[in-house]
Amino acid sequence: MPRTPPPRFGIMTAPSQVEYQDVLRVWREADAIPEIEHAWLFDHLMPIGGDPDGPVHEGWTLLSALAAQTRRLRLGVLVTSNRFRPPAMLAKIAATVDIVSGGRLEFGIGVGSRPDIALARREYDAHGLPFHDTAHAVGSLAEACTVIRRLWTEDEPFDFDGAHHRLTGAFCNPKPVQRPHPPIVIGGRSSATLRIAAEHADVWNIPGGDIDDVVRRGALLDRYCAEIGRDPGSITRSIHLPVSYDEPGATRAAIGEAIDAGFRHVVLGLPAPYPDGVAQWVVDKLISASA
Template sequence: MTAPSQVDYHDVLQVWREADTIPEIEHAWLFDHLMPIFGDPSGPAYEGWTLLSALAAQTRRLRLGLLVTSNRFRPPAMLAKIAATVDIVSGGRLDFGIGVGSRPSHPLARHEYEAHGLPFHDTAHAVGSLAEACTVIRRLWTEAEPFDFHGTYVQLTGAFGNPKPVQGPHPPILIGGRSAATLRVAAEHADLWNIPGGDIDDVVRRSALLDRYCTEIGRDPASITRSIHLQVSYDQPSITRDAIGEAIDAGFRHIVLGLPAPYPADVTRWVTDELIITSAYYDSPI
């Protein structure tokens, strides 16, 4: 994962092009923020879906996505159109990541809404609108006829999506988040669930809670791939290798490695050699 902030576009492009040639690296990710949430507050921050489309056009193999799209930034029908376009540009390589958006407790993240004239609703609104967005987006990707949708948060009349995504029945849906309310949405809608790394015991508890919510609605918990984001340490790679091992032991087989900028020379080859191939847990691409 290359956070598209405090970094030059061409540096991100070079990393993705290099990763595209390394089969041990399966997927690549951006994040979705409109302003910096770390470092120089006046530094650059690229719009995620625009950049993702550009990178999709200049790679051939990597699966790709945003970890994760803020459902607060774009109306869901518009987002469905954007995502379908990227899936087509990429030749069917999109993993559609989405979440409620930034935590209210993060002042830098909240500021980006105010700076762009976007509403920042309470948690109940954010979670409820996420569930409706997932329903609407899937229908726009899959239904052949226009439809109306009258939800609590989303209102559509004559909604229709064309062209459809390349992937059938639709691109995999990855829902990111750790709150109980978000996990309930993931149990209903997600093909993959992602959580930021950290306290592995908490990660395990959240995964078990997702299992419980799946069981309550009659869904097989194993049908949701467990994904985790781990920050890479260039100076102490053993720390990252240990974190990878803990995550895999906890049932997380979809590992996203966050690369801090500036990127060292040949960083993707370094990641492959130091963190993937040398790991005792390595048996397939991550």
Template sequence: MPHDPRPSFGIMTAPSQVDYQDVLRVWREADTIPEIEHAWLFDHLMPIHGDPDGPTHEGWTLLSALAAQTRRLRVGVLVTSNRFRPPAMLAKIAATVDIVSGGRLDFGIGAGSRPGHPLARREYDAHGLPYHDAAHAVSSLAEACTVIRRLWTETEPFDFQGDHVRVTGAFCNPKPVQRPHPPIVIGGRAASTLRVAAEHADIWNVPGGGLDDVVRRSAMLDRYCAELGRDPASIVRSIHVPVSYEQPERTRDAIAESLDAGFRHLVLGLPGPFPEGVARWVAGELIARS
């Protein structure tokens, strides 16, 4: 899959502590601004910041609604927790969103949650979901990626019997619009997740943090690709950059550092509440001056 060497910029609107109309307003505005090429939600079922009892919208349901009301933006969830939905069900959901969007889905997936984050950890008990250890989460992610890709590309029903994922007579119809399938974005920084990304990802996203560590993780991904005989340049490097409305120069510095480190896919995280005209502000104050 060829990749454009120029940087691309997108926005992230966490669908938590905000109303649906707030997110819709930002995405509709961004859809009219060519400098903003992609838009993202997160995948949590309860707040992980702010009021722990505040509102949080389910990511894929909201994504489908936003996909239907935009025309140009590439859209996605950064990233889907593989712990929340069975992979075959997730493949069906994602195929539907790709169809609704007319082929604009970037499919983000990761091992799921932050085990050290108590507000994220409570999601599992609250929704009757099992919480397995990190090794289980990563090995099931690898199996999920295999099954999801097969569902999107194979025309005959198939069986898959993995250690964690088991399906019988699985098929996905209709298929996604994009061929051979929507780009797969794998998010995470653990070495075990990077191994999965080396095999399955078209885009690797890292959730920011210290840039020195991020660069080391990118180099680790290069090594895993080499072990598999894959060209490391075939995986686009993506990073989440938090936005400061009060100190845009700090955000511009972080963007410049990320670009210098080889990250060409930048997701600008917009804190809520979202100011009026925030997408145009991002284009003028951050993207145009980067």
């Protein structure tokens, strides 16, 4: 019987209401601690919490800078909004980050912000971006995953004529360092997104909270995999859990529930401001205590 792999722990530093040097300090510290294997940013153009006029750093630009300043951490955006960037442009950006990092990118992507989150919705109008309905956004994501994978793996230019994306002579050079391509992390919990994950994801990520709902979502992903003849075990299960500095016991309990439910990729969301030595605190209070 195959041995169950141990959980891989990472951190998430939302680049909102913080300065670049704050995030860089935490990532450099984490890069030197083997127990922390991966690190993540988010993808919003304006704050979705705290001061609505506060600072937010663009996720992929910041990720490239952090890739150049670290040596070991796997890294990514959890998750990229497919609504913000055309897929061929995103494929080029991601390939560049994989090269800068020496092949450490984990490529996170999702549908994008839900229309019922007002603070997230406003960033589209503020940046002149269209905000299509959910059906359009889901169809666009499915096509984007196909286009991006082809750009990373095909050696000849190609045309693509989809319902949402049309490309002529599409080609990506240079390719990502990782072969055949960086792991694709699809984030979300809706049934439509889970169908896309079943087809395209190497890793599926879901926000934590109601563990029973998370388990039900995982079972639905299993079903969609079975429908297309894919082994559900080929998709790593990932969960994002918020960290409480004041009540680490509650965070440890959530970690234990997630591991018991089969999640082997755990992203610990660090609230700002970040205490000095926060990466080592995560190891001492959360990771080691959950082993």
